[in-house]
Amino acid sequence: MTTSEVIRIWELSGVERLHLTTDTSVIFKFAVKPFTTEAETLIKLAGHGIPVVAVQAWAIRDHTLGLLTEDLGVPVRTATEEDAASMAALLHATPILGHLDTFDEEALTSLPERGLAALAALQRQGRFLNAWDINRALQRLAPCAKVLAAGAERPPFGLCHGELHPTSIHVGTNGTRLLDLAKAFNGPGLLDLATWFGTRAPAQPQHLNRLIHAYIHAGGHPGAASRRGGLPADRWALGWHRIWAAHWFLTHAAAGHHSRGTDDAHHTIIRRQLIAAVTLLTSSQSTG
Known part of the structure; x- marks a missing residue:
C-alpha cells in the first residue's frame, strides 16, 4: 500500500513523500506554469554530469507537471556558502539550455519596462490599484536600465539555478545534490x-562579495568579481536580482498564475525588492 506525507504545498506547486513499501519511498512534485520545466532541466543537467536529484518518471497533463524523483532522505547538515560556491561553479559551466528563458543584457534592460507593463495590465484587472510605490521605483529604474545592465553577458554567464538557497542543496550520506530547479534560467x-x-533581509554587499570570492576559489570564473554597469559586482548582482524577482511576481500575476488573494502579500514583497534595487543600483553609495 502507498501512503503519502505532505512536505510542503504552495499556491502553484507541492511536494509529497510517497511510501511505496516499508523501506522504499520517492518524492512526488506537482506544479503548474511557470514551474513545468523542472523535469527536463534535471534530466539535461544529469546528462552533463551535474549532481542533481535523479528523475524517475515525469509527465505533463493539462498544463500540470507531475514529477517523481529519488528520495534523498534527511540531510546530514545544512548547506554552507562553500557548498553554494562549489555547486554554482559546476552549474554555470554547463552549456545554456534552450528550453529556458535567457536574461542577457537586452533582456535585463527590458525588465523595468516589462514590469511597468505588467503592473498596468494588473490595474486594468482592478488589481494593485494602490501600487504607486512600485510604479515610482520602476519609473526610476527604467531610464537607466541600459547603462546598469552593461556587462550582463560577461562571464560567468550560463545556466543558473534561480533559487540557490541552502534548502536547494542537499548534503547527504551519498554526496551533495542540487534540488528545486523549477526557476532555472540562462543568465x-x-x-x-x-x-x-x-x-527578505536587507542586502549586505559584503556578504555577497565573500561568496563571490569563495566561488572563484572553488573554480568559478575568475572575472566574477569584476565591475558591471559601473558598479561593484556585489551591488550589481543584488540590485538586478531584486529587479528580476519583482518582475517575476508582476508578470506571473498579470498572466493569471497568482490569484487576487496574494496581491497584498506580493505588493509588500515587490515594493521591498524594488526599493532595495533603487538603493543598490542608483544611490551615490553604489558608484563609490
Whole structure:
C-alpha cells in the first residue's frame, strides 16, 4: 500500500513523500506554469554530469507537471556558502539550455519596462490599484536600465539555478545534490549567487562579495568579481536580482498564475525588492 506525507504545498506547486513499501519511498512534485520545466532541466543537467536529484518518471497533463524523483532522505547538515560556491561553479559551466528563458543584457534592460507593463495590465484587472510605490521605483529604474545592465553577458554567464538557497542543496550520506530547479534560467551567474541570501533581509554587499570570492576559489570564473554597469559586482548582482524577482511576481500575476488573494502579500514583497534595487543600483553609495 502507498501512503503519502505532505512536505510542503504552495499556491502553484507541492511536494509529497510517497511510501511505496516499508523501506522504499520517492518524492512526488506537482506544479503548474511557470514551474513545468523542472523535469527536463534535471534530466539535461544529469546528462552533463551535474549532481542533481535523479528523475524517475515525469509527465505533463493539462498544463500540470507531475514529477517523481529519488528520495534523498534527511540531510546530514545544512548547506554552507562553500557548498553554494562549489555547486554554482559546476552549474554555470554547463552549456545554456534552450528550453529556458535567457536574461542577457537586452533582456535585463527590458525588465523595468516589462514590469511597468505588467503592473498596468494588473490595474486594468482592478488589481494593485494602490501600487504607486512600485510604479515610482520602476519609473526610476527604467531610464537607466541600459547603462546598469552593461556587462550582463560577461562571464560567468550560463545556466543558473534561480533559487540557490541552502534548502536547494542537499548534503547527504551519498554526496551533495542540487534540488528545486523549477526557476532555472540562462543568465549572469552573479544573479544566482545573489539568490543565496534571499530578499527578505536587507542586502549586505559584503556578504555577497565573500561568496563571490569563495566561488572563484572553488573554480568559478575568475572575472566574477569584476565591475558591471559601473558598479561593484556585489551591488550589481543584488540590485538586478531584486529587479528580476519583482518582475517575476508582476508578470506571473498579470498572466493569471497568482490569484487576487496574494496581491497584498506580493505588493509588500515587490515594493521591498524594488526599493532595495533603487538603493543598490542608483544611490551615490553604489558608484563609490
